[in-house]
Amino acid sequence: MSNDLNELILDIGTRYNTFDPFVWADKLNIEIHWKDIYPRPLGDTIYFGSQPIIILANEIRDSSQRYFVLAHELAHVIEHDGLVSYYNDRTFFKHKLEYQADKFAITLVTNLYIEEYGNLPGTYADLTHCYGLPNISD
Template sequence: MDNSNAEFGSKLKELRNKKGFTVRQLALQAGISNSYLSQVENGKRSIPKPATLEKIAKGMHVPKEDIFLMAGISNGNDAPEWATEKDFADLEKYLNDNTKKNFEGAVLDDEAIQATLGFLRGYFWQRVIQNDKASEMTQMNDKIKNDINTIINRYHTADPFAIADKLNIDVVYAPFKQEPKGMTFNYGDQPVIALSNEIKESNQRYFVVAHELGHAVEQADLSAYYTARDHWKRELEVEADKFAVALLSELYVEQHDEMPRNWFDLVHEYGFPIIGE
C-alpha cells in the first residue's frame, strides 16, 4: 500500500467525519460510488484525479484548494503530457498578460507572485484539458446528426428515457459496484440498457442513458463490442459520448427554450462528465 495514498485516505476520512457525512452520503453528494470512496479512504486506491477531488470537495462543502493541498497537489498546476509547444507559448503569454507585480498600489513580494503564478498555471491547464476533451466530444459526424434529427422528428422529444421507451428498449437499474455506470446488452434481438443503482437519484442518469442509447442506436450491429479490441472500444465510447452530447443539448433547448451557455450548464442539468476527469 502506497504511504501517500494511505495518508491522504486517512485525512479524507477524518475530514468527512468532522463534517458529519457518512461514506454513502458523501459519495451521493460527490457523484461517485460508495465502494470507490471507501477504497480511497482506506488507501487501497490511488489519490483521485483533480476533477474527482473537486467533486469530493463540493460534496463536503469545503474549498477545493483544501482537498488539493491534502492530496499534495497544487490546484492542477502540472502540464498534461500531450501539451504542445503552442500550448506552452500560449501559457507564457497568458502569464505575462495576467501576472501583476503590484495590487492596488502595494508591491507584491516573491512569495505572493509565485502563488499567483501557480494559480494561473493551474487554471490555464485545466481549461486546456477541458477545451480539448469538449472539442473531441462535440465533433459529430453526419450520421449521428441525421439519426438524432430523425429520432426527434419522429418522437417529438429529445428525452433519452422517453426515446428508449418509444424504441422498446428496456431501461433497468442494476446493483453494479464502482463500475460500470451503465451498459447495453441484448436480450434476444432487443437491446436493454442497464444503469447502476448508484445513479438512480442523480442527474448523471441522463448522460449515462443517453450514452448507452448511442450504443444501441449507432452500434446496433455490434453485439459484442464490449469484447472488441482496445482501440475499437475507444472509438465506440467516443461515438456514444458524441451521441449523448448532441441529444442532451437538444433536450436542454426543449426544456429551456435556449441553447446551453457552456459545458457546465450540461454538467449541472444532465450529469455530463466534468472535463479533465
C-alpha cells in the same frame, strides 16, 4: 459523422417529439433495468436474443447523470447494433466507439436542454449540471 449524427438525432427527436432519452428508450421498446453495479460501470447494454436491454446503476437513479449515461447506451443500441458495451466515465483508454457514443450523448442532451430551456446552454457546465456529462478535466 457530425452532420449525419445531428441529422439522426434530429430525425428521432422529431419522430418522438422529444429529446428525452428515457422516452426514446420507451418508444424503441428498450427495457431499462436499475441494478447495483456501482462504482463501475454506470451503464451497460446487453442483449437477450436480438433485444437490447440497458442496465443503469441504482446509484445514478436520482442523479442528473442518468440522462447522459442512458443517452450513451442508446448510442450503442442505435449506432452500434449488437455491440455489448458499458459506460465508463473515465476519459482515458476509451475505444473509438466509446467516443462516438459520448458524442451522440452530448448531442442528444444538448437538444434536450434546448427543448427544456428554449436556448442553447451557455457552457459545458450547464449541461454537466442538468444531465451529468463527465468532467472534462478527468
